Amino acid sequence: MFDDTIIAISTPFEFGGIGIVRLSGKNSLRIAKTLFKPKKGSIQPRYVLLGTLFNPGKKEPFEEAFLTYFPSPNSYTKEDVVEISCHGSPVILEEIVRLGIKQGARHAQPGEFTLRAYINGRIDIIQAEAINDLIRASSLKQAKISYKQMSGSLSKKIKTLRDRLIDTLSKIEARLEFPDENLNLPQKTIADSLEKAIETAEQLIKSYDLGKSLSEGLKIAIVGRTNVGKSTLFNTLLEKKRAIVTPYPGTTRDYLSEKIKIKDSTFTLLDMAGHGIPQHPVEKEGIKKSEELARQADGILLLLDSSRPETGDDRFLLKKYGKNRTILIFNKIDLSEKMDVENILSSFPDRTSVKISALKKKNIHDLKETIYSEFVKTKETGDEVILHLRQKLLLEDILDALKSGRESFYKGFPEEIYAEEVRKSIPLISQLTGEIRSDDIIENIFSRFCIGK
Ligand SMILES: Nc1nc2c(ncn2[C@@H]2O[C@H](COP(=O)(O)OP(=O)(O)OP(=O)(O)O)[C@@H](O)[C@H]2O)c(=O)[nH]1
Ligand SMILES: [Mg+2]
Structure with missing residues (x-):
């Protein structure tokens, strides 16, 4: 189906123990033979053969290498494929590619070997996507x-x-x-x-x-009125002091985004401006942005300060976000409880809740477990997962x-x-x-x- 022969380095372009150059197309073997001389024997399909690499026309070899020939159609691309493996030296690998191109090959585009496998009917597009996912998998x-x-x-x-x-x-x-x-x-x-x-x-x-949680990470927004401890929780979950925390309401104005991992899943955690009466135009913008981010999030952690009675802002947020994809979190349990927690819970009987102290790092493990079980829908998933x-x-x-x-x-x-x-x-x-x-x-x-x- 394709007329030309492509060539590329298939291993990372770095120093390494081994490096591989791959050729695919009808001239693969002819081109490889101009560079490669077996030490003993001759090239047999699907057998690894030791030899030396030459610049055609010159006597001096420049590297020792193994060559493997996969004749069409039993190869990755269904075309004739040759793999030359040698030392993982970027200089050597580049030289092989340069010589291959001089002998008539063309430098491959990203994914072009897999594209050929797809166009030549060896795999479908879902399998092609899966090959790249496998290479890039983070777990x-x-x-x-x-x-x-x-x-x-x-x-x-x-x-x-x-x-x-x-x-x-x-x-x-x-x-x-x-x-x-x-x-x-x-x-x-x-x-x-x-x-x-x-x-x-x-x-x-x-x-x-x-x-999505496995590949990109679900977006989880920490929502709450000002000063309830959102940034403290953000830092505690990240296990580093990323966000500024102060005793003053309205500390966080812009939003912060960081990745955390819970079990096998990645989450993008968002800390943002708290809900409250804005004292400054910047705060007003921050609150607007928070609402937008919360709307786009896959899950919400609605944080409440249990050491203070419920305020109008708390009620507003509970009404707005208390329905689904939200975990209710009662923070500051290291202080004495002033909030009518039971009353709130009875108004949201089907919401999962956790009591924590973000500052003293209490029940953080439970919270992580809850985040995982609420937002990563492993139970409803059959044996196939689309990515x-x-x-x-x-x-x-x-x-x-x-x-x-x-x-x-x-x-x-x-x-x-x-x-x-x-x-x-x-x-x-x-x-x-x-x-x-x-x-x-x-x-x-x-x-x-x-x-x-
Ligand atoms: N005792 C106690 N104090 C806490 C806890 N979590 C946060 N605080 C304190 O509450 C205050 C506000 O914390 P922040 O994390 O800045 O709160 P925030 O919700 O991000 O506030 P804004 O960014 O202003 O909306 C700080 O003085 C924190 O130390 C907790 O679990 N227990
Ligand atoms: Mg904050």
Whole structure:
């Protein structure tokens, strides 16, 4: 499919024990042979061979190396691939690439080897995304998820979903086309097929919260009126004095953002201006910004000072944020309790709450556990976890199509109508797996790869 042969350093461009240069394309072996002389024997497919590297035309070797030849189609890209491994010296590695280019290869773009694997049909786009995720994983859990997806588990699930829908649709079509033939397609079969597909899509969409927390980190905003101890809690959770803390209300004006890790998940924690009557235009701006950030956050820690009676600002914030995705935190329990905590809790019976002292670092472990269990939705997640917004957005469109199909089905609309709605999901599924190619998506996905992968 591709005419040219590409070359790149596949290991990090740093000093290292070993470095690898990779070639892919129909001239890989010819080019490699101009630089490499075996010490003994000859190049055999998939066997590692020791030799020396030469600048063609010169007698003097400049490095000892191993060469491995993977003939098409049994290679990473499905093309002829040659790997030359030598010492991890940037100078040597660059020289191999330079000589390879002189012999007719072209320098590879980021992700171009994987792009070829995709275009040549060895992997789909979900697997390509998973390869990059695996390389960039920040935890072993994320790496394991990516490994599974790279091996095709998620793709298989999505293809099964599509095949089942196509099967049902074609049966409906057959019945429409040959109404006299009395084709056996019970209503229950159609309902089951739709319900199953909807369930799969919903489960995958739900898993994105966990995926996001594993890959990017969920955004958690610390909200509360001024002086309740937000910055103190921020510092305690970070285990460093990052934010300024003073006894004066209105200390924090702009917002601060830092990453913390709880178990296998990363969170982006936000400390910001407290809610209160602004004394200064800067404070006013700060409060406005806080509201915006809280709105965008995946979770909220609503902090209350239990050593003081509840104020109007506390009530305002409880009303605004006390509904969902919020943990109620009663701070300053090292002081005597002046707040009617029980009364507040009875007004928000389904909110999780924790009592802490941010200053004395009391119950911080419990708070971390609560943050994890409230915001990382491990329980609702099936065996597959999606890690990309691209995938989630497409799944949401697929779900919309299936749900309107289901609605029309249950309302007893004619078959043409609901079949048409369900059919809309098919090209979306093909976009998800990359069977329908889009230049924008290809550009977006592969530009995030390293060169040499
Ligand atoms: N006793 C006690 N004092 C605390 C605790 N947490 C915070 N404080 C004190 O409360 C005061 C305000 O703390 P900050 O962390 O600056 O509060 P804040 O909510 O960030 O305040 P603003 O930025 O002004 O909105 C400081 O004097 C802290 O030492 C606590 O758990 N116990
Ligand atoms: Mg503060």
